[in-house]
Amino acid sequence: MFECKKVAAVNDISGIGRCSMTVIIPSLSAMGIQVCPVPTAVLSAHTGFDEYVFRDLTDYIKPALGHYKKIKYKFDCIYTGFLSSEEQVDYCLEFFDSFKVSLKVCDPVMGDGGKTYPTYTKKMCERMIELVRKADVITPNLTEAAILLGEEYQPVAMTSSEIKSWLVRLSEIGPNVVVITSVSLAGSGLCNVGYDKEHSTFWKVVCDYVPAHYSGCGDMFASVLVGGLLKGDSLPIAINRATAFTELAIKTTFSYSAEPSDGIMLESCLNWLINTQIFKDYETL
Ligand code: PXL
Numbered sequence: 001m002f003e004c005k006k007v008a009a010v011n012d013i014s015g016i017g018r019c020s021m022t023v024i025i026p027s028l029s030a031m032g033i034q035v036c037p038v039p040t041a042v043l044s045a046h047t048g049f050d051e052y053v054f055r056d057l058t059d060y061i062k063p064a065l066g067h068y069k070k071i072k073y074k075f076d077c078i079y080t081g082f083l084s085s086e087e088q089v090d091y092c093l094e095f096f097d098s099f100k101v102s103l104k105v106c107d108p109v110m111g112d113g114g115k116t117y118p119t120y121t122k123k124m125c126e127r128m129i130e131l132v133r134k135a136d137v138i139t140p141n142l143t144e145a146a147i148l149l150g151e152e153y154q155p156v157a158m159t160s161s162e163i164k165s166w167l168v169r170l171s172e173i174g175p176n177v178v179v180i181t182s183v184s185l186a187g188s189g190l191c192n193v194g195y196d197k198e199h200s201t202f203w204k205v206v207c208d209y210v211p212a213h214y215s216g217c218g219d220m221f222a223s224v225l226v227g228g229l230l231k232g233d234s235l236p237i238a239i240n241r242a243t244a245f246t247e248l249a250i251k252t253t254f255s256y257s258a259e260p261s262d263g264i265m266l267e268s269c270l271n272w273l274i275n276t277q278i279f280k281d282y283e284t285l
Helices: 021-030 058-070 087-098 122-134 142-149 160-173 217-230 235-255 270-275
Strands: 006-016 034-045 054-056 077-080 103-106 177-185 189-196 201-206
Touching (some): 006 087, 021 034, 021 217, 021 270, 077 087, 087 122, 103 122, 103 217, 122 142, 142 160, 160 177, 160 189, 177 217, 177 235, 189 235, 201 235, 235 270
Parallel strands (some): 006 034, 077 103
16 A cells, blocks of 8 residues: 655644745645644744734643554654744654654754744753754754854855865764755855765755745755655755755745745645656755
8 A cells, every 4th residue: 555654743833924834734745745743833923923923832742742652653754843942842852762763854943044033042042952963854044053053143155164064063963964054155156055974975056046035945945855855865856856946936936026924935836846857956065
């Protein structure tokens, strides 16, 4: 019998603004992967809005995890993202520990553009490193990578050797695969870069700069990367696929002059994920 891969997605659900679960579920579903949502919080809108209703679901996660353990459910991947309390770090660790054969992916969602998101406390950011330590794959943006390394976020182009050293240092915390998004690289421009510790390989996929910022891009990138890896893509091809789709969705959104806080217009692009053969468009870093 055909069984599709199953991903436990530990992330929030935001009613408006297309991010987290409302991006993860359609993206992975389009790739033929089942998403099992483990909501960390329910929000009326993402935290980029001036106002939002926020319901923390910390007390839901532990019994939900208990249920999945009791019935010995098999997840192919545990993929963590936006957390809404410090305690949720403990439950994510317990998820990682309980499903030993699953691919453990941590998108260490904490901030963007040099700033942390308003619901993230200093302590939550400090504790994120515990999840990174146990993950197989991490997908920070440049802001999150800086927080994890205790570095200053600087909105200036980095050299290849600087970003390679960040990738290696992050992998030394634990994960075998590190992908950093939204890196401005001297001589290349905007790119997503990756490192595979086991094979000592560095990769980069260059993307076009679009002068707008939409919520949910990081969630979209990480979801498609996870989907690609679960379907057998090599790391550079998964980065290539995730970059190409995110770039397509960003350019589509920009072309409609859409309101940035409404997030990325993925509905009109999802067929690309279902049908497209990816061009092998990566380079070594
Ligand atoms: O895309 C990251 C994210 C996820 N969830 C919520 C957010 C954000 C970024 O703003 O506010 C609730």
